[in-house]
Amino acid sequence: MNVYADLFLTFAKIGAFTFGGGYAMIPLIRRETAEKGKWISDEELTEIVAVAESTPGPIAVNAATYVGSRAAGFFGALLATLGVTLPSFCVILALSFLHSEFHELTPVRYAFFGIRAGVLALILRALFLMWKQTPKKVFSYAVFAAAFAVCAFLPIHPVIVIAVCAAAGIVFSLVSERRRAEK
Numbered sequence: 001m002n003v004y005a006d007l008f009l010t011f012a013k014i015g016a017f018t019f020g021g022g023y024a025m026i027p028l029i030r031r032e033t034a035e036k037g038k039w040i041s042d043e044e045l046t047e048i049v050a051v052a053e054s055t056p057g058p059i060a061v062n063a064a065t066y067v068g069s070r071a072a073g074f075f076g077a078l079l080a081t082l083g084v085t086l087p088s089f090c091v092i093l094a095l096s097f098l099h100s101e102f103h104e105l106t107p108v109r110y111a112f113f114g115i116r117a118g119v120l121a122l123i124l125r126a127l128f129l130m131w132k133q134t135p136k137k138v139f140s141y142a143v144f145a146a147a148f149a150v151c152a153f154l155p156i157h158p159v160i161v162i163a164v165c166a167a168a169g170i171v172f173s174l175v176s177e178r179r180r181a182e183k
Contacts, residue, residue, distance in 0.1 A: 003072045011064045011083030024119045025060045026126035039071040046133040054162045060084050
C-alpha cells in the first residue's frame with residue numbers, strides 16, 4: 001500500500017476506535033505512528049501533544065496533520081486529517097438521528113457509563129506516557145503542581161495556563177544556560 005492510503009487508513013482507525021477525545025487517543029496514536037508506521041518518534045509525539053494543547057483544534061486532528069505532513073507532505077497531512085475526522089463525523093451524524101429515540105433506554109445509558117470508564121483509563125495511560133517523557137526535575141514537578149492547582153481551583157482559561165507554563169520553561173531554560181556558561 002502507498003503512504004497516502006496508509007496514513008488515511010491508520011488515522012481512520014484511530015478516529016473510529018477511540019472514544020473520549022485527544023488524550024484518550026494518544027496511546028493509539030503512539031502505537032500506530034511511532035511503533036508501527038515509524039513516521040515519528042516517541043519524543044516527537046510528546047512535542048506534538050504539547051504543541052497541540054496550545055494551538056486551536058483537537059489534539060488528534062493536530063497530531064494527524066503533523067504526522068501526515070511529516071510522512072508525505074501536504075497531501076499526507078490532508079489525508080491523515082480527513083481520516084481521523086471522518087469516522088467521528090459519521091458517528092455523530094448517525095447518533096444525532098438515534099439519540100432522541102434511544103437515550104432513555106437503560107442499556108444505552110450503561111453503555112455510555114462503560115465508555116466513560118474506558119476513556120478514563122486511556123487518559124491515565126496517556127498521562128503516564130507523557131510523565132515518562134518529562135524530565136524528572138524539581139522545576140518540572142513545580143510547574144506541574146502549580147498548573148494543576150490553577151486549573152483545578154481557579155477559573156483561569158487553560159490557554160493562559162499553558163502560555164504561562166511555556167514562558168516559565170523558556171525562562172528556566174535561559175537561566176540554566178546562563179548558569180552553565182558562567183561555570
